Structure formats: C-alpha cells, structure tokens
Amino acid sequence: MDWNIIFGQALTQGFGVQAVIFALAAIGLNVHFGYTGLLNFGQAGFLAIGAYALGVTVATFGQSLWLGVIYGLIGSVIFALLLGVPTLRLRADYLAIVTIASSEIIRLIVRSVTYRETFGGSDGINGFASEFYELNPFSSGLALGPVVLSANDLWITVVGWALVAVALLLVFLAMRSPWGRVLKGIREDEDAVRSLGKNVFAYKIQALVFGGVIGTLGGFVFALSNQSVQPDNYATTITFFAWAVLILGGAARVFGPVLGSVIFWFLLIFVNIALVEMVRAGYITFLTSTQVGQIRFILLGLSLMLLMIYRPQGILGDRKELALDAR
Amino acid sequence: MPDEPSASNVRELTPTVEAVRAALEGLPREPGVSKPDPILAGSHIRRRFGGLVAVQVEHIEVQRGTITALIGPNGAGKTTLFNLLTGFDQADSGDWTFEGREVSKLRSYKVARVGMVRTFQLTKALSRMTVLDNMRLAATSQRGESFFPGLLKSLWGGQEKANTDRARDLLARFNLLAKQDDFAGSLSGGQRKLLEMARALMTEPTMVMLDEPMAGVNPALTQSLLGHIKDLREQGMTVLFVEHDMDMVRDISDWVIVMAQGQIIAEGPPEEVMADPAVIDAYLGAHHDRSLTESGESLQED
Numbered sequence: 001m002d003w004n005i006i007f008g009q010a011l012t013q014g015f016g017v018q019a020v021i022f023a024l025a026a027i028g029l030n031v032h033f034g035y036t037g038l039l040n041f042g043q044a045g046f047l048a049i050g051a052y053a054l055g056v057t058v059a060t061f062g063q064s065l066w067l068g069v070i071y072g073l074i075g076s077v078i079f080a081l082l083l084g085v086p087t088l089r090l091r092a093d094y095l096a097i098v099t100i101a102s103s104e105i106i107r108l109i110v111r112s113v114t115y116r117e118t119f120g121g122s123d124g125i126n127g128f129a130s131e132f133y134e135l136n137p138f139s140s141g142l143a144l145g146p147v148v149l150s151a152n153d154l155w156i157t158v159v160g161w162a163l164v165a166v167a168l169l170l171v172f173l174a175m176r177s178p179w180g181r182v183l184k185g186i187r188e189d190e191d192a193v194r195s196l197g198k199n200v201f202a203y204k205i206q207a208l209v210f211g212g213v214i215g216t217l218g219g220f221v222f223a224l225s226n227q228s229v230q231p232d233n234y235a236t237t238i239t240f241f242a243w244a245v246l247i248l249g250g251a252a253r254v255f256g257p258v259l260g261s262v263i264f265w266f267l268l269i270f271v272n273i274a275l276v277e278m279v280r281a282g283y284i285t286f287l288t289s290t291q292v293g294q295i296r297f298i299l300l301g302l303s304l305m306l307l308m309i310y311r312p313q314g315i316l317g318d319r320k321e322l323a324l325d326a327r
Numbered sequence: 328m329p330d331e332p333s334a335s336n337v338r339e340l341t342p343t344v345e346a347v348r349a350a351l352e353g354l355p356r357e358p359g360v361s362k363p364d365p366i367l368a369g370s371h372i373r374r375r376f377g378g379l380v381a382v383q384v385e386h387i388e389v390q391r392g393t394i395t396a397l398i399g400p401n402g403a404g405k406t407t408l409f410n411l412l413t414g415f416d417q418a419d420s421g422d423w424t425f426e427g428r429e430v431s432k433l434r435s436y437k438v439a440r441v442g443m444v445r446t447f448q449l450t451k452a453l454s455r456m457t458v459l460d461n462m463r464l465a466a467t468s469q470r471g472e473s474f475f476p477g478l479l480k481s482l483w484g485g486q487e488k489a490n491t492d493r494a495r496d497l498l499a500r501f502n503l504l505a506k507q508d509d510f511a512g513s514l515s516g517g518q519r520k521l522l523e524m525a526r527a528l529m530t531e532p533t534m535v536m537l538d539e540p541m542a543g544v545n546p547a548l549t550q551s552l553l554g555h556i557k558d559l560r561e562q563g564m565t566v567l568f569v570e571h572d573m574d575m576v577r578d579i580s581d582w583v584i585v586m587a588q589g590q591i592i593a594e595g596p597p598e599e600v601m602a603d604p605a606v607i608d609a610y611l612g613a614h615h616d617r618s619l620t621e622s623g624e625s626l627q628e629d
Contacts, residue, residue, distance in 0.1 A: 170478070177477030178469045178487065185453050185464050191415065192451035192523075196465045196530055197439035198472075206474055321455045321510065 001277040008146020009273050014266030017153070017225040020160030021047075022264065024218030025242035026249070026257030027167045031211030034251035035175055037187030038208060039096035042083070043242050045103030046212045048234035049075045050219025052110055052119060055229040058128035060118055065131040069220065076216035079106075080209040088204045103239065111231035119231070126228035132156075133227075153225075160221045164258060167214045172254045174210070183207055184252075215242075244304055250314030252321075259315055267303075272296045347393050347560070348581050348596070356599060358591040359386035366391040366534055366565045367412070367443070369423025369431070374407055374416065381407045383589045384421070389534075394556060394566040396576045396597070399586035400610055405569045406448060408586070409538055413445045414438040426533065440467070442533035448542060448569070450519040454512025458503055461511050461522060462494035463487070465529035494529060501525045501555065517548040524555060535559055537568035541575055553579055573601065585609065 013019065025043050032038040053072030057063050083102055087095045110119040119125070136155040141148070149157065174180050182203050185193040190200045223229050241264070249260025275292040278284045287295065313319050354360050365388035374382040382404040389395050397405050410416035412423060414435035422431040425443050433441070453461050469490070470476050471483030498504045501521045506514060511522060520540060527535055540552060556579055559566050570576055576583060576597055583600040585593040587609035593600055600606055 173478040173480075174474065177480070178463070178471035178483060179474050179477035181456075181460055181464050182472055184456055184460075188453035188455055189451045191435075191447070192453060193464070194415075194435045195413070195439055195445050195447070195451075196526065197436050197444070197467060198464075199436050210474070 001281045001283075004146050006270065006273045006277060008148070010266050010270035012147050012149070013269040014262045015157075016149075016265070017157050017160050017221060019261045019265045020157065020164055021218045021222045021225070022238075022242055022245050023164050023258045023261035024160075024167060024221065025215050025238065026245040026261060027164070027171060028211035028213075028215035028218070029242055029246050030251060030253075030257050031171060031174075031183075031207055031214065034246065034253070034256070035180060035187060036183045036204060036207040036211075037092065038088075038204060038211075039092050040099045040208070040211070041096050041236075041239055041243075042099030042101075042103035043215050044234045044236060044238040045079060045099070045106045046076055046215035047219035047222060047238060048103070048106050048110065048231075049079055050216035051223035051229045051234065052125075052219075053216075054220060054223045055120070055125035055128050056118060058131070059120075059125045065128065068128075072216055072220060073213060076213050077209050080212040081205065084205045084208045088201055088208070100236065100239070103234070103236065107231050107234050110234075120229075122231060124228055124230035124233075128229075129224050129227040132224050156221065156225045160225070163217050163221065167217060168254055168258065170210075171214075175254065179203075179206075244300070247304070247314055248307060250316035253314070253316040256314055256316045263315070268296060268300065271299060344560070344581070347390075351390060351393065351582050351596065356593070356595040358594055359384075360388070360594055361386075362388045362390040364391045365389060367423065367425050367567070369412070369421060372408070372411060372421030372423065373419050374404075374411055375419055380589050382411060382418075384408065384586075384591055387423075387584065387591060389565060389567055390582060391565055392560065392563060393581040394560050394568070394579055396580035396583045397567060397569045397586060398571070398573075398576055398583060398600075399592075402588075403586040403609075404589040405586055406538055407589075409445065409536055409569060412438075413443060413536060415445075439530065439532075442531075443536065444527045444530050444532035444534070445536040446520075446523045446527055446538055446540065448538040450516070450523050452511035452514060452519040452522055454510060456511055457508050458498065458511050458514070458522060459491070459494060459507040461526055462498060462529050463490050465526045466490040466493070467530050490529075497525045497528055500558075502551065517544040517552075520544055520552065521548070521555075524552075528559075532564065534565040534567065537566065539569050539571065541570060541572050549575070577601065 025047060028046065029040060029043055032040040050072040053075050054065060054068040057068030057071055058065050083095070083099055087098045109115060111122045113121055133152055133155065136151060138151045138154045141150040142154050182193060182198050186200055186203055194200050222233070245260040245264045246257050248264055249256035249258065272292060275284065275287070275295060276289045279287055279289045279292060313321065350363055354362065367389040369384065369387050372382055372384040372387070373380070397408070399405050407416065411418045414433050414437070418431065422429065424430060425441055428441060430438055430441060430443070453464070469483060470486055476482045495504060495507065498507055501524070503518065503521060503525065506518065511519065514522060524537070524540065537556070540556065541549060544552060553575060556566055556568070580597050583595060583597050584591055585600060585606050592609060593603050593606050595603070
C-alpha cells in the first residue's frame with residue numbers, strides 16, 4: 001500500500017472543489033448561526049437554487065450562463081425572504097423547521113415528473129458549463145507530486161477558492177462593522193437589542209439573505225464542477241455536512257468554516273482510502289471494501305460526538321465564550 | 328457625561344429636587360390623577376391573559392423630570408404594564424402618548440427610538456460580547472449599522488470613535504471601565520445591572536424605565552445604583568421604576584404609583600402612600616374589610 005497516493009488523494013480532496021463547496025455552504029451558515037444565532041437547516045436549498053439557476057437558464061432557456069448567475073443570486077434572495085418573513089418574528093426553532101422543509105420542497109419540485117421539461121426530473125440537467133470552461137486560462141493540468149488535477153479541475157478549483165476568499169473578506173468586513181455587532185447582539189438576546197431601538201427583524205432578514213447568497217455561490221461551484229445538476233445531490237446531507245464543517249472549524253470565527261471544510265474532507269477521504277487499501281493489503285480482515293464506505297460515516301459521527309464533548313467550540317473557537325452561556 | 332451641554336440638558340436646565348416635588352405637592356391624592364406636565368399619559372390600558380385581567384389601568388400620567396416608583400404586590404401587573412408601554416407586549420385596548428406623541432401602536436424598537444428606553448427585571452447583558460461592545464451597540468443612528476456602508480470602515484470609523492469615547496465616559500461613571508474588555512457574561516449580577524443601565528443611557532433617552540433595578544444587587548452596590556438613578560433626574564431625564572424594596576422607594580422617588588390586581592389603587596408622595604391603609608392592605612393582605620378608597624386614617628410606620 002502506497003501512503004504517498006493515499007495522502008495525495010486526501011490532499012486533493014481536502015483542498016479540492018469539494019472542500020470549496022462545503023466551505024462556502026458553511027460560511028453562509030456561519031453568518032446565520034455563528035453570528036446571528038439563526039438555525040438554518042435548509043442550506044441545501046440555497047445551493048440547489050444556485051445550481052439549478054445555471055442549469056435551467058442555459059440548458060432549458062438557452063440563455064447565457066452569466067445571466068444564470070444573476071438569476072441564481074436573485075432567486076437566493078427571494079428564497080431567503082420567503083423563509084424569513086413568516087418565521088423570523090417567531091421563536092428560533094420555527095425557522096429550523098421551516099428551512100429543513102423548504103429545502104426538501106425545492107428538491108422534490110425539481111425532481112418531479114411534472115416539471116421534467118424545465119428541471120430535468122430525477123436525471124437533472126447537464127451541458128450548461130461550456131461557457132465557463134471556455135474561459136479556462138490553464139492549457140494543461142497540475143501534477144504536483146501525488147496531487148493530480150486536470151486543466152478543467154484546476155480552473156474550477158482556482159475560481160472556487162477565489163470565491164471563498166471573497167466570501168471570507170465580505171464576512172470579515174461585515175462582522176467588524178456596527179452591522180455585525182447588531183447581529184451578535186441578536187444572537188445573545190434579541191429583546192435587549194430591541195430595547196435599544198434596533199429593528200431586529202430587519203437585521204435577521206439581512207443576515208438570512210447574506211448567508212444564503214454565500215451558500216448559493218457554493219451551489220454555482222457544485223454545478224460547474226460536476227458540469228451537471230442532479231436533484232438528489234441537494235438532499236439534507238449537504239446541510240448536515242455543512243453543519244459538521246462549521247462546528248468542526250468553530251462557529252463565529254471567520255476562518256472556522258474553511259478550516260473545518262479542509263479538515264473534514266481530508267480526513268473523510270484519508271480514512272476511506274486508507275481503510276480500503278488496508279483491506280486490500282490484508283491488514284484488515286473483518287471488513288470488506290464495500291463496508292468501508294459505511295464505516296467512515298460511523299467514524300465521522302463518532303468523532304463529531306467526541307468533538308462536541310471535548311471541544312464543543314470547534315478548532316478555532318474560544319472556550320471562554322462558551323463557558324459564559326449560562327445567563 | 329458631566330458638564331457637557333447636550334440638547335436635552337439645555338432644554339431642561341436641571342430642575343432641583345425641591346422644585347420637582349413642589350410641582351406635585353398640590354395634586355389630589357387619587358389614582359390616575361392628572362399631572363401638570365406629563366411626559367407619559369395613558370388611558371384605558373387593558374391586557375388579559377386568558378381569563379386573567381393582568382392590567383386594567385383607567386388613567387396614568389408620569390410627570391416630566393421626576394423619579395416615579397411603580398410599586399405593588401407580586402402579580403399586580405407592574406411588569407406587564409411596563410411591557411405594554413414599551414411595546415414588548417400588545418394591549419387589548421387603550422392608548423398612551425409619550426411627549427404628546429401617540430406611541431401605543433409602535434413596535435418596541437420604535438418606542439426606544441422616540442426616547443423611552445427600558446431595562447429588564449432579569450438582566451439582559453449580551454454575554455458573549457465585551458462590555459465595551461455592549462455599550463457601543465446601544466449608540467443610536469450609527470452609519471455603519473447598514474450592511475453596505477458597514478463594509479467600509481472609513482464611513483463609520485469616526486463615529487465609532489466618538490461613540491467609544493462616550494461609552495468609556497459612561498463606563499467610568501458606573502465603575503465598569505476596568506471591565507471594558509471583559510465579556511459581559513463574566514460580570515457579577517450587580518455589575519450586569521449597572522451595565523444594563525449604562526447601556527440604556529448610551530441611547531440618550533428622555534425617559535428611562537427600570538424594571539426592578541435593585542433585584543439581586545448586593546448592598547454595597549445598592550447605594551451607587553441609587554446615586555446613578557438620582558443623577559438621571561439631575562440630567563433632566565424622567566425615571567419610572569418598578570421596585571419591591573420600600574427603603575429604596577422612600578429614598579429616591581418623588582412620586583409613587585401603587586398597583587394591585589392590575590389597577591392603580593393609590594398615588595402620592597412616598598411617605599403618604601406608604602402610610603395609606605389601602606396600600607398596606609394590598610401588600611400585607613390585612614384589613615380585608617376596608618374599602619380601597621378609604622384612606623382617611625394613616626398608620627404610623629415604625
């Protein structure tokens with residue numbers, strides 16, 4: 001068994017496009033949960049809107065991909081308003097229920113037979129990404145030791161990390177401003193913030209839109225990297241992975257989601273390949289290589305539990321902040 | 328801020344305690360009596376919780392520039408009335424004005440913006456924010472509180488600096504300056520009460536509503552809290568506070584309004600009200616046979 005290859009594969013994934021997608025999804029969640037205290041369990045919905053906006057605009061209506069980007073951003077804002085306006089005046093738990101249901105509604109609509117003409121049913125949509133890859137400035141791929149990327153993979157990965165950098169910069173600038181301070185105040189106690197004359201409802205809506213739009217950027221990257229959109233890629237799994245990434249990296253820290261995403265995908269792939277290789281080499285005899293696929297998620301769950309017990313604030317979080325939670 | 332003539336200070340020109348009390352001296356001692364210069368006036372305020380009438384106030388007025396205490400036994404509806412007046416709860420009926428302006432339909436944050444700012448019975452310190460950030464949050468009309476201008480520090484940096492200086496001045500007055508970089512959650516109960524009051528002042532209110540400012544505060548801090556409340560009056564603010572501690576009420580209030588079972592049952596200067604048998608009845612539950620309006624003979628207190 002070749003550790004070089006195992007590390008190479010894990011590194012490729014840890015810094016690859018998969019990590020980008022979940023970093024963006026988790027940066028959005030960080031705005032929602034980490035800074036504002038909103039429980040959004042429907043981040044998959046925001047990604048789906050981004051991905052389908054590209055697919056539908058190009059493949060169904062034959063328009064420009066860049067128009068699709070604009071539609072995706074607008075759709076994301078509208079989705080956030082639809083979720084927020086009825087629920088954000090209520091207690092936090094209602095938003096959680098409504099968001100998880102809404103993201104599933106989106107997935108079920110786009111995979112339905114009725115709208116197959118528009119959304120492609122359960123097969124999804126493909127053949128819409130060429131406009132993006134025509135801009136690819138890289139003529140050849142990247143082969144850096146065990147890390148191997150094709151020219152197209154390299155292009156989407158670079159664009160993806162650039163989007164992550166932009167999102168991080170925006171979050172950093174927003175959260176050091178008085179605007180971000182109001183959000184943190186709302187997270188701590190919204191009645192106190194109200195009593196100081198701030199329109200709490202308007203701030204929550206803005207936070208939901210901001211984080212949702214960042215999630216939608218993740219949806220763009222997801223669709224472009226696969227060069228196809230499939231409805232079942234946007235199931236609740238995405239949301240829960242994004243939460244795991246956020247908690248792992250540390251909520252309410254600008255870099256938390258990015259660090260979380262890199263570590264999450266590196267470990268997930270590393271464990272998977274290492275176990276498969278060990279089974280193949282005969283070091284592990286009580287597992288088959290198909291069982292490894294399940295085992296890694298059991299290990300993932302276990303490590304999240306351990307994390308919550310021994311380091312609930314995540315890798316970058318501040319234990320002191322957490323200890324103060326008793327009011 | 329000592330010696331800084333802000334707009335509200337100039338207008339009020341700090342009336343003395345004697346002048347404030349003299350203005351109220353000649354008023355009839357009856358529930359809901361009209362004041363010569365009311366800052367807050369309300370009528371027919373009613374709030375039911377299911378079958379329970381929590382608040383049923385026919386008329387209430389609060390004189391400008393006074394410290395008015397709202398007292399009454401547990402369950403009298405004091406906090407509910409507070410919540411209604413500040414927009415944190417919706418009244419079933421009734422209307423009230425603040426500085427002549429109808430505010431009964433306003434949402435809580437708008438009530439705060441017109442200058443009526445409250446604190447809470449259970450202190451609401453923003454735990455995972457520093458003491459200084461708690462203060463800065465409260466400053467009004469901050470340019471950086473909108474999303475896009477917030478991204479550019481050059482647009483709000485100057486204002487932020489001025490707010491920070493003002494916050495530090497206030498913290499120094501409340502003996503919290505040494506704690507400015509600590510998380511508010513690490514403060515003691517009494518310090519949180521101080522912080523909450525200082526934070527309310529950061530909004531430059533004209534009227535401060537304090538819900539049990541003394542609850543859970545140790546005796547050493549009590550005196551300084553009392554001093555701060557008196558200072559508010561000297562700076563021309565009006566204070567309405569709910570309190571159970573009778574010594575404190577006697578010490579600082581110019582006028583006392585007594586509630587029981589959702590209604591105002593008596594009003595007057597503290598000494599007179601506390602000697603009123605109807606009030607003693609309401610608190611102690613004795614003398615069930617006497618009517619609430621009978622207040623001719625006053626009981627001597629010890």
